[in-house]
Amino acid sequence: MSIPISMPKQGQSVETCLLLEWRKKKGEQVGKGEILFTYETDKASFEYESPAAGTLLETFFNEQDDVPVHTIVAAVGEPGESIEQFRPVPAVHPEISPDRVEQPAASSQESTAFKPASSEAIATAGPAAASPRARRKAALRRIDLSKVAGSGPGGRIIERDILARPAIDGTSGTYPEGNDVVPEMDDTVSEVAVSKMRRIIGERMQHSLLHSAQLTMNAFADATALLSCRRRFKAENADITITDMIAMAAARTLLSHPELNALYRDEKILRYGHVHLGIAVDTPRGLMVPVVRFADRLPLERLSAKFKELSAQCREGSINPDLLNGGTFTISNLGSFGIESFTPILNPPQVALLGVNAVSLRPVGMEEGGFALRPHIGFSLTIDHRVVDGAPGARYLKSLCDAVAEIDANPAVRT
Secondary structure, three states: OOEEEEOOOOOOOOOEEEEEEEOOOOOOEEOOOOEEEEEEOOOOEEEEEOOOOEEEEEEOOOOOOEEEOOOEEEEEEOOOOOOHHHOOOOOOOOOOOHHHOOOOOOOHHHHOOOOOOOOHHHHHOOOOOEOHHHHHHHHHHOOOHHHOOOOOHHHOEOHHHHHOOOOOOOOOOOOOOOOOOOHHHOOOOOOOOOOHHHHHHHHHHHHHHHOOOEEEEEEEEEOHHHHHHHHHHHHOOOOOOHHHHHHHHHHHHHOOOOOOOEEEEOOEEEEOOOOOEEEOEEEOOEEEOOEEOOHHHOOHHHHHHHHHHHHHHHHHOOOOHHHHOOOOEEEEEOHHHOOOOOOOOOOOOEOEEEEEEEEEEEEEEOOOOOEEEEEEEEEEEEEEOOOOOHHHHHHHHHHHHHHHHOHHHOOOOOO
16 A cells, blocks of 8 residues: 655644655655655755655655645655645646736846847847756856757756757857956856755745844953863863853843843733853754753753754754754854844844954053953843843843853852
């Protein structure tokens, strides 16, 4: 009996997954536990193991398709078995019949794209099934696309088809050096597909800026004690970083400033009695923010270990999406890159985000007169001014700077 294969659900917040690659082709044998396909959410990628042995009778979606969770994507069984009962039914708009759908007008952006004047008609002529890179090369080399046979899928004209033909005027299609060369004519350009995760990051950042009143304020804390603790930990072979210590200080200081440990959702302010701390992580696939639950309760060593565990899962692409939600406050550290100040973008529905900057020497007035240079660490705090005023944000920054300056006296820091 044939078995349907459905797109699994990874986490409560995931509604669709991107089907990355079929590891088995239609008609091939599949063993139980073999990898059938790979897929990704907006935060992580996964492998799907076949629940049964048999033949891959049909695949209902292509690679790079965005598939709703729990939707049947394939069927496994014995050759000859019916699979029609598993085939997904395409959604049809109930009020519009196919014969009444109007074709959209040609994109004005495409029609006004920069191309050589003498090549524009040639580059846009011919079959529509030509890749953008092929069209660009055809314009540069003045090749008529209608006379090119495509070697890509379904006869699609791709770049190599253009490169295999000589330019009409016998040239290589390159342009002389000079300021008259527009970027669109540069044949060294490469196209990078925008991943689902990159699209979602962009959408969320834009939504954050458009739908909140963001204010960023900056302050410096004396980092003498912070660096002293860091040297002591290194001498003891304890893998405690500056980020770990700042995270601990930030989380515990928030308990006295509940206005910032809050969410703004559905025109309601939700203030939390514990800190669920999101820490931004740079990964090969883009920015991720795993959440350390009850960070204010954790001793420094456990907080550090938990953060490193979640960071590793983010970079490997194996983190559970549920561990990327539920934060009440976020930290983003760009100090290791030498950044002295930046404007963090809020992570909605959170109302505050702390940017951690580089350590630098700053002059400090001495009691006996004159100045001395001491290390200071910079902080950039962004707040949602719809919910938090500048004064509460400033008070939190001052409390945090005081806590960092005296961090070696904090009993939570192991001695």
